[in-house]
Amino acid sequence: MCRIFAVARRSGDVAPQIRLGLKRLEYGGYDSAGIAAIHEGELFMKKDAGKIDDIHARLNLDDIPGSIGIGHTRWATHGGPSYINAHPQTDCTQRIALVHNGIIENFLPLKKELQDKGHKFVSKTDTEVVSHLLEEYVKDGMNLKDASLSVARNLQGSFALAIVSTYQPDTIVCIRKDSPLLLGLGTDGNYCASDVVAFLDHTKRAIPLETGDMALITPDSYETIRYADGKRIDRKEFTISWTTELAQKEGHPHFMLKEILEQPRSLRYVLSQQELYLDLLAELLDRAKSVFLVAAGTSYHSCLAATYMYSKLAALPTTPVIASEFVEQYGRAVNVDSAILFLSQSGETADVLQAADHARLQRAATVLGVCNVLGSTLTRIARAYVLQQSGPEIGVAATKTYTAQLLVHAQLAMRLARKRGKVSQVEADEVNEAVKTVPSLAEKVLEDHKETIMALAKKYANKPCFYFLGRGINTATALEGRLKLLEVAYIPSIAYPAGESKHGPISLVEEGFPIVFIAPRDETRQTMMGNIMEMKARGARIITIGQVDDSELAEQSDEYLAMPEEIPDILTPILYVMPLQLFAYYAAVEKGLDPDKPRNLAKSVTVV
Numbered sequence: 001m002c003r004i005f006a007v008a009r010r011s012g013d014v015a016p017q018i019r020l021g022l023k024r025l026e027y028g029g030y031d032s033a034g035i036a037a038i039h040e041g042e043l044f045m046k047k048d049a050g051k052i053d054d055i056h057a058r059l060n061l062d063d064i065p066g067s068i069g070i071g072h073t074r075w076a077t078h079g080g081p082s083y084i085n086a087h088p089q090t091d092c093t094q095r096i097a098l099v100h101n102g103i104i105e106n107f108l109p110l111k112k113e114l115q116d117k118g119h120k121f122v123s124k125t126d127t128e129v130v131s132h133l134l135e136e137y138v139k140d141g142m143n144l145k146d147a148s149l150s151v152a153r154n155l156q157g158s159f160a161l162a163i164v165s166t167y168q169p170d171t172i173v174c175i176r177k178d179s180p181l182l183l184g185l186g187t188d189g190n191y192c193a194s195d196v197v198a199f200l201d202h203t204k205r206a207i208p209l210e211t212g213d214m215a216l217i218t219p220d221s222y223e224t225i226r227y228a229d230g231k232r233i234d235r236k237e238f239t240i241s242w243t244t245e246l247a248q249k250e251g252h253p254h255f256m257l258k259e260i261l262e263q264p265r266s267l268r269y270v271l272s273q274q275e276l277y278l279d280l281l282a283e284l285l286d287r288a289k290s291v292f293l294v295a296a297g298t299s300y301h302s303c304l305a306a307t308y309m310y311s312k313l314a315a316l317p318t319t320p321v322i323a324s325e326f327v328e329q330y331g332r333a334v335n336v337d338s339a340i341l342f343l344s345q346s347g348e349t350a351d352v353l354q355a356a357d358h359a360r361l362q363r364a365a366t367v368l369g370v371c372n373v374l375g376s377t378l379t380r381i382a383r384a385y386v387l388q389q390s391g392p393e394i395g396v397a398a399t400k401t402y403t404a405q406l407l408v409h410a411q412l413a414m415r416l417a418r419k420r421g422k423v424s425q426v427e428a429d430e431v432n433e434a435v436k437t438v439p440s441l442a443e444k445v446l447e448d449h450k451e452t453i454m455a456l457a458k459k460y461a462n463k464p465c466f467y468f469l470g471r472g473i474n475t476a477t478a479l480e481g482r483l484k485l486l487e488v489a490y491i492p493s494i495a496y497p498a499g500e501s502k503h504g505p506i507s508l509v510e511e512g513f514p515i516v517f518i519a520p521r522d523e524t525r526q527t528m529m530g531n532i533m534e535m536k537a538r539g540a541r542i543i544t545i546g547q548v549d550d551s552e553l554a555e556q557s558d559e560y561l562a563m564p565e566e567i568p569d570i571l572t573p574i575l576y577v578m579p580l581q582l583f584a585y586y587a588a589v590e591k592g593l594d595p596d597k598p599r600n601l602a603k604s605v606t607v608v
Contacts, residue, residue, distance in 0.1 A: 003028035009189035018071035021198035029075030032086035037066030072099035076374035079124030091135035105157035256395035282415035288339030305476035306409035314416035323351035347376025457586030471524035481580030511539035
């Protein structure tokens with residue numbers, strides 16, 4: 001979501017070093033940045049909206065004095081990109097400054113409590129509540145260490161924090177829950193960062209912090225503590241062997257692979273959504289007489305899956321529409337009683353914005369949004385929106401942003417189902433519990449199948465064409481798997497609802513033709529088996545993604561990828577697409593292609 005960097009040096013000003021470290025971390029956030037340092041008992045700080053080089057050109061970040069400092073490059077989740085929302089965030093006294101990566105889920109009740117005690121908040125971030133909470137504990141007589149321990153125990157959500165204060169000017173406090181954070185041990189001082197790339201030029205000695213850890217670093221020492229009980233703990237040091245370029249990708253050869261494998265983390269962020277935003281969207285969708293889901297590319301595929309979620313859970317009919325076709329096809333049909341949910345990873349997709357403008361300006365429809373970039377055009381023009389919380393996606397082919405959108409849809413569908421009285425409390429509880437398990441199940445899927453899919457890519461990457469077939473909600477999975485293979489491996493591919501496969505596509509099937517079936521054990525399972533047998537009889541190679549306990553399906557397949565059984569049907573697209581993402585990636589690598597930079601494609605299509 002964001003990236004942080006902290007330096008405690010024995011001598012010399014840290015600001016130039018922090019700026020260069022933040023520049024290397026900019027892949028993790030680039031809408032604002034800032035640095036704070038302590039010099040002769042005073043706190044000095046510079047920050048602003050924009051990219052680091054632009055901010056530096058305006059403010060000269062390097063001339064901040066001090067040998068103890070923290071820095072931040074931001075990907076906005078609470079409060080748009082601006083000076084006041086940029087990190088570091090401070091307290092009322094301007095004696096405490098901190099930087100944060102993650103989401104504080106309980107910031108609203110904490111903020112209310114602190115405001116009642118007289119604290120004045122200046123930003124719209126969730127982060128600022130932490131600095132005021134620290135101030136309150138220090139006011140009660142605690143030192144910085146004890147205050148930080150108390151704060152960590154009171155926060156809910158995910159957070160990596162680096163804190164400096166004039167109360168203890170030679171120390172940086174670092175705290176980790178879920179969001180990545182590690183220490184660097186150098187000869188000229190010590191470091192704390194979201195990623196080793198920030199300090200790799202200065203040391204190759206690192207200590208990863210674990211969830212629940214707090215560390216105190218000075219120029220000459222470090223201490224690691226378990227914040228739940230305050231007891232000192234030891235964490236194992238390792239030597240970094242990566243190059244700077246490889247470190248930016250967390251040791252992976254490409255951003256696409258990194259982003260596929262970080263989906264469990266991304267999905268956990270999605271689950272930390274503020275309830276009130278989801279409830280507001282659900283309320284506006286429920287009021288409408290007609291609901292459209294509008295997007296382009298991968299985001300459109302999430303809409304196709306979502307229309308099943310809204311229908312099956314909430315009995316709400318929705319119409320998925322490709323953004324570039326919306327005005328021509330439905331432009332006159334939408335009106336003040338219509339709600340249109342627009343999805344765009346960047347919030348700047350030209351087709352999406354054109355359709356949104358038509359809907360709100362000419363037809364007075366309710367424009368809603370799901371987006372990954374706070375402050376983007378979509379978030380500014382939508383009546384209400386939800387951030388999907390995926391963090392920056394560097395690879396051109398969308399992966400983690402797709403599964404994040406699906407999980408947002410699932411949460412919205414459940415709220416609508418409860419609001420409309422379409423599910424029992426028992427059913428609602430079952431689905432809600434299953435939703436919470438999605439990140440850990442995603443972790444298992446990726447771990448279990450990575451090596452297998454690498455081997456499959458070697459075996460099939462040179463095939464001239466592929467079919468992807470799915471039924472029901474996983475028709476969208478077939479389309480998305482096909483799109484990934486087209487995008488990065490340049491293999492001609494066809495995706496169809498499996499029931500349509502006899503209406504044309506089957507004519508191409510011959511001996512050895514690879515067909516990927518997406519076949520969970522749902523109500524479509526038996527008819528899908530019939531489709532498999534039809535293709536098998538014509539010599540096709542059957543590659544199936546199915547449930548772990550489906551031995552009959554496995555027996556009829558040449559290659560079988562077994563998926564977890566403990567997942568409701570409506571959530572299967574989130575997990576079942578991950579092997580297809582990996583397959584596209586490894587097929588591209590096998591063909592000697594760069595999956596991060598597919599030819600003729602751009603990350604955000606900003607022209608119609």
